[in-house]
Amino acid sequence: ETGVTQTPRHLVMGxxxxxxxxxxxxxxxxxxxxxxxxxxKPLELMFVYSLEERVENNSVxxxxxxxxxxxxxxxxxxxxxxxxxxxxxxxxSSQGPNQPQHFGDGTRLSIL
Amino acid sequence: xxEVEQNSGPLSVPEGAxxxxxxxxxxxxxQSFFWYRQYSGKSPELIMxxxxxxxxxxxxxxxxxxxxxxxxxxxxxxxxxxxxATYLCAVITLGGATNKLIFGTGTLLAVQP
Numbered sequence: 001e002t003g004v005t006q007t008p009r010h011l012v013m014g015x016x017x018x019x020x021x022x023x024x025x026x027x028x029x030x031x032x033x034x035x036x037x038x039x040x041k042p043l044e045l046m047f048v049y050s051l052e053e054r055v056e057n058n059s060v061x062x063x064x065x066x067x068x069x070x071x072x073x074x075x076x077x078x079x080x081x082x083x084x085x086x087x088x089x090x091x092x093s094s095q096g097p098n099q100p101q102h103f104g105d106g107t108r109l110s111i112l
Numbered sequence: 113x114x115e116v117e118q119n120s121g122p123l124s125v126p127e128g129a130x131x132x133x134x135x136x137x138x139x140x141x142x143q144s145f146f147w148y149r150q151y152s153g154k155s156p157e158l159i160m161x162x163x164x165x166x167x168x169x170x171x172x173x174x175x176x177x178x179x180x181x182x183x184x185x186x187x188x189x190x191x192x193x194x195x196x197a198t199y200l201c202a203v204i205t206l207g208g209a210t211n212k213l214i215f216g217t218g219t220l221l222a223v224q225p
Contacts, residue, residue: 033213041217042116042214042217043156043200043215090155097204098211100158100161101213103148105154
């Protein structure tokens, strides 16, 4: 496998459920990111991890909880989400903070 | 003021024409600039990066950067229907514990056969 892989591709969940999004990068990069993309809005940076340490939390509600166990894997744990959290969640990785980011295919999340 | 601004379009050009996509940014100290292409239902795909003033050419794509005017553009020559997509301008700005990649809302390009 190459690039950045995200699972699942689609997720439908109720507001009381708990689920996790997974991201894996095979590019040897040192930084990983979570973004939220909603219709008609720019990509919103949620979290940044550099060398497995969280270096940025962009004022994201606590119902989103990231985890980075190693430089190749990134998770986004979800609990008690709201309907407005329905969006495309994209994972990206880069070699360094000033380098281009490469994106996974995203998880389309729908909250019922 | 938005940090990265793009005209949302749609920008409609005939097949074979030059498509010109524009972007302005607010952070004067930005050093790294990128263009991503995003097809409907897909993730953004990096197509160009530019770091210094002037033009950078890659196949049918040319990125142009003018730091004094805080302006970056993307030209697509000999546009093809397969170029129809949303083009996202992204700029790395300095801030907090790490630099941030800030995206514009994107310009929808429609190439008419």
